[in-house]
Amino acid sequence: MGRLTDAIKHLLIINVLFFVATSFYGEEMYRLFSLWFPQNANFELWQILSHMFMxxxxxxxxFNMYALWAFGTPLERMWGRNKFFFFYFSAGLGSAxxxxxxxxxxFNEGMDVLVxxxxTRSQVIEIISSGKYSPDWYNLAPQSTIDNFLSAFNTPAVGASGAIYGVLVAFGMSFPNSELFLIFLPVPIKAKYFIPVLIGLDLFSGITGYAIFGSGIAHFAHVGGALIGFLMMWYWKKNQFNKNRWD
Structure with missing residues (x-):
């Protein structure tokens, strides 16, 4: 890829700095900068942005930084630094x-069952805010309903993946015939085939709860970033906006 482009370089540096800080102040970093559910006491408005660096x-x-470098570099060279920043953070916000x-x-599905x-709603909030729950709740609804309810409230989101999924979509739409070599497949796959399949698998896992790539993945965050990336690329191409650089 040659020399690091400006936006990619700055994003890599900030992500690495956050990662190093987290290795020293893990619990406090996750509490302050991860994206918590808005009704959780740990939620702060800045987390909508800061979680992208955790x-x-x-x-x-x-994996995230490699994807950012590999797929983001040709986009920044085509668009310019400021346009890439705008696209990247728009996709990240859409993901959030x-x-x-x-x-x-x-959350509301589970809360309605309990209420x-x-x-009372206030009793439920008090219980789950202390990190607790009642096993009896699982007698009131399917296990997945209560599991999703508790996870929605207690599990914060971290990572640049949502923004990077937007970058993947933009790369696939800009360079559809680029061939990608994957570790787990012996043959190259064109971007226009690989990227939609990847997003489709995330959507499948998000809807069904079946973990293809492992547990603890915010599948709808990936889908959200991809969706915003697609809509922006579609609009830009429709209006010939893609030809304009923002340096």
Whole structure:
């Protein structure tokens, strides 16, 4: 890829700095900068942005930063630094919004079940805010309903993956015939085939709960970033906006 482009370089540096800080101040960093559910006491408005620089482990940040460099570099060279920044953070914000919207659905679905059983909303909030729950709740609804309810409230989102899924979509639409070599497949796959399949698998896992790539993945955050990336690329191409650089 040659010399690091400006936006990619700055994003890599900030992500690495956050990762190093997290290795020293893990619990406090996750509390302050991860994206918590808005009704959780740990939620702060800045987390909508800061969670994009947080990662859950070494392999998490390595894969994300490699994808950012590999797929983002040709886009920044085509668009310019400022346009790439705008696209990247727009996709990241879209990712956060869809992830939070889905969590609202799961939270309210579980809350309605508990309230209808005779527990007040304030009692439920008090219980789950202390990190607890009642095993009896699982007698009131399917296990997945209660699991999703508790996870929505208690599990924060971290990672640049949502923004990077937007970058993947933009790369696939800009360079559809580029051939990608994957570790787990012996043959190259064109971007126009690989990227839609990847997003489709995330959507499948998000809807069904079946973990294809492992547990603890915010699938709808990935889908949200991809969706915003697609809409922006579609609009830009339709209006010939893609030809304009923002240096």
């Amino acid at each position: 990662h859950g482990g070494l392999m998490h940040i390595v 919004l869809l992830h939070t919207a889905v969590n609202y659905y799961y 209808n059983s005779g527990i």
